[in-house]
Amino acid sequence: MKIFEKTKTTNGSRIIKRYKICGVTVLKKDIDNKRRKIRLFGVPIFYNKKYKHDKRLKFVNDVKIKKYEFVPKIIEFEKCENPLVSIIIPVYNQIEYTKQCLYSILMSNEKALYEIIVADDNSSDRTKEILTFVKNIQVIRNESNLGYIKNCNNAAKYAKGKYLYFLNNDTVVQDKWLTNILSVFSNKKNAGVVGSKVLTGELCLQECGVYIFSDIFYAHYGQNANLEESNYVKECDYVSGCSLMTPKWLFDEVGGFDEIYSPAYCDDPDYCLSVKELGYATYVQPKSVIIHYGSVSYSGDSNELMRRNNEILKRKWKHIFDIKTNFKNYKVPYTDKKRPKIILVIDDFYPQYDKHAGGRTIYQFIKAFLKMNMNVKFCPLMAEDKEEPYYSELTQMGVEIVESTIIKKWIDNNPVEYIFLSRPQVAMQFMTKSLVNRGIKVFYYGHDLHHLRMSRESHVKGTNVQKEIDRMYRIEKTAINSCSMSFYPSIREKEYVEKNIGPRVKVVPPYIYDESQVFEHEKFEISSDLIFVGSSHGPNKDGLLWFLREIFPIVLKKIPDIKLNVVGSEIDAEVNSYKSNNVVIKGGLSDSELSSLYSKVRVSIAPLRYGAGIKGKVIDAVFHGLPVVTTSIGAEGIPPCDFISVSDNSVGFAELLIELYSSAEKWEYSRLSQKAFIAENYSMEKVVDVFLEEMDTSFIDNE
Structure with a gap:
């Protein structure tokens, strides 16, 4: 073993350096485009969050930033007869x-x-010849210079796509920028406009949505492009017309960009506000990244034009x-x-x-x-890194991630009405009573009674860990009694807590199911x-080995x-050793793969000898139409039913399993009321109703 060792690893934009003495990491430096963290013996001693104007920036939202200093003489696109998107690029000169x-x-x-429509506003440079070196695009050339707004409206008349996407010619788009915009329309049914995360030529933020306050228009301008506050899908007041997508039918219904603002400026906020009046929202998609050099085609007095159009905008709206x-920054x-x-x-x-x-459970909550x-x-209090795909799924749902290194400072500096603490090891990191005394309602979800x-494990295995059990009991008791309300998955735990710990406890279903997502189960004989x-x-x-042996x-x-x-997902060597013709080790499966397997097998087993709380594997099998054979531990907290x-x-x-597996009559009877059981006990509506008893969701003053 080396006395001193230095290692360096990279992961995308991250560089991790470790300094080890006798194999023990004493110093760790974690550096990427968003932060610098230094840990000494695992303890954070330095954290720097922001870098601005970093021309060396290589990744934004895990998208590798590309610029194209060399452009080939001929650019050829594939022909597209039935485009989903019409990309409209208004141009006036500036062919490079x-x-x-x-490109x-x-x-x-x-x-x-997609199809590409270049809207040439009567250019005088080589733009006139663009079809000689760019193939399979459509060019709409105006006989006179109409100005930006009228040029866009005119070009939109020729579009064949379901969506119109307006893109300035002084931009450089990044990988999958278009697909990521389209995903918002798929996920947000009220989306009327979607824009991109826009970088300046110096690779700091130009905007990630624009927000209209009474005193300023705010766009995150000048910030580092990787800060978490600009890394999640969110509604905004408007997005810049340099990257703006909208359904064609909606553009036609609004009447396009209002030409009262001609030749340019303020047409984009006006359009987004018009869309809002019709009941649709404007979103920004941070995974759609573009570079925008800014207003290279307009040569007039832009300041005077913006002042004039701002006044029109404020009068109209x-x-x-x-x-x-x-x-205030925290209001965004x-x-x-x-x-x-x-x-x-x-x-x-x-x-x-x-x-x-x-x-x-937490994902569904x-x-x-x-x-x-x-x-x-x-x-994620104990996560050192982003964990995919979970990070992206949360941010795409509209959830902002707050990094663990700044969490307590964040709570101090931001208005927060509710804090929801999950698990005892998380709750013990916070002065819950102090938070409650500040007027924050703090909730605790224990998942199960860990102590x-x-x-029970100690009893089954014959081990003596009473000190650890007593310590966990104290942690859970403190968490339950210091918070505003605690939640547990079943009536059994509620009764136990009320008897042994304290009165502030309610039952919330730990699982949420949607019947439309389940595979149809095969018949018994198949x-x-x-x-x-x-x-x-x-x-x-323990339960699996008991079953196998x-x-x-x-x-x-x-x-x-x-x-x-x-x-x-984590099958160890001991379990793997039982692999045979009768024991098939599948390992980790995706949700769809697991659902497909559930639809083909006949019986689910949950041979648990210890544990606490409602067992997800049991409810999941029931949801998929399978009868379950389990133990009293496996059935704990689940309402009585015929299919368990x-x-x-x-x-x-073994006898129960053999009987259920062999009898079509018994098998069919056990499945009769499963759908009703799930709908009654494990629906989104049931979970929301429980939380609404403790959480007032009415809007409050934003002052």
Whole structure:
């Protein structure tokens, strides 16, 4: 072993340097375009968040920044007869910028179907000859110079796409910028306009949405392009016309850009406000990244024109400007005098909904809070890095990520009405009573009673860990009694908490299901085999090994060709050693793959000997139309039903399984009321109703 060792690793834009003595990391430097962090013996000792005007910036939202100093003489696009998007590029001279813009589109790895319309506003340079060196585009050439706004409106008449996308010619688009914009229209049914994260030529932010306050128009200008406050999909008052997409039917209904602002400026906020009047919203998509050099085609007195058009805009939309509040950075993106309440959700790591039940629960709770029209922030307290795809999924849903290194400062410097703490190891990091005394409602979600689970494990394994159990009991008791309200998954835990800890506790369903997302299950005679879902986490592994050693041999004597499918993201060597013709180790599966497997197997098993709380694997199997054989621990907290069979001994478990697996009548009967059971107990509406008992979601003063 080396006494001193220095290592350097890279991951995209990140550079991580470690300095080790005798194999132990004593100093770690973590550097990327967004931050610099230094840890000494694992303790953060330095953190710097912002860099501005960094020409060395290489990644924005994990998109590699590209500029094109060399543009080939001939640029050729594929022909597109049925475009989804019509890209309209208004131009007046500046052919070199136009060529660079077009080439960046060609090189952007874009899969969306598009046509390109170059709207030539009577240029006098080589733009007149553009079709000789750019192939398969459409050129609309005006006989006289119409000005930017009239030029755009005229070109839109020739568009064939479902969406119109206005793009300035002094821009350079980045990979998949168009697909990322389109994704917002798919995910946000009220989207009427979507724009991009726009960088200046110096690669700092020009805008990430624009926000109209009573005293200023704010656009994040000059900030580092990777700050979390500009990294999530959000509504804004308007987006710049340099990158603006809107449905063609909506553009036609509004009447296009208002030509009262001709030749240019203020047409984009006017259009977005017109769209809002029709009940649609404007969003900014930070994963759609472009560079914008800015107003290279306009040679007039832009300051005077902007002053004139600003006055027109404020007169026309006086009723909108009258409800705007004054600017403070923490108010973004909410610019009206009333705003939604803020809820800060804090968990240990990102919600890994496809790997463990706890992550899935928090992911679904976040969706519930969004459905309740709250402004949702999320902090993964113990995560050192972004965890994908969970980071991107949250930010694309409209959730701002608050980094753990600044979380306590963030709470001090931002208005927050609710804090939702997940798990005892998270709650113990905060002075909950102090937060409550400041007027913040603090909620605690325990997932299960950890000390009770530890006690049961100790009993099963014959270990003596009473000190650890007592310590966990104190942590959970403090969390429950110091918060405004605690939540647990079942009535069993509620009764236990009320009896042994304190009265502030309610039951909230830990799982949310949508019937439209489930696969249709095969008939009895077509289905076959068993399924076990769970990682090598303590109770899961113990239960699976118990089944393989003591129960499955009994089953195989009666049904020798039966197979057990073992599904889990972290299957260890000991479990893998049981792999055989009858034991199929599937490993981790995606949600769709798991649903497909559920639809084909006949019975699900959950042979748990210890644990606490409602078991996600049991409810999940029920949702997918499968009867379940489990133990009293596996069935704990679940309302009584016909489709869950329970036995705590090896022989009884095997007999129930054999009977259920072999009898079509028994199997069909057990499945009769599953859909009604799920709808009654595990729906989004049920979860929202519980939270609304404790959370007032009415808008409050934004002052």
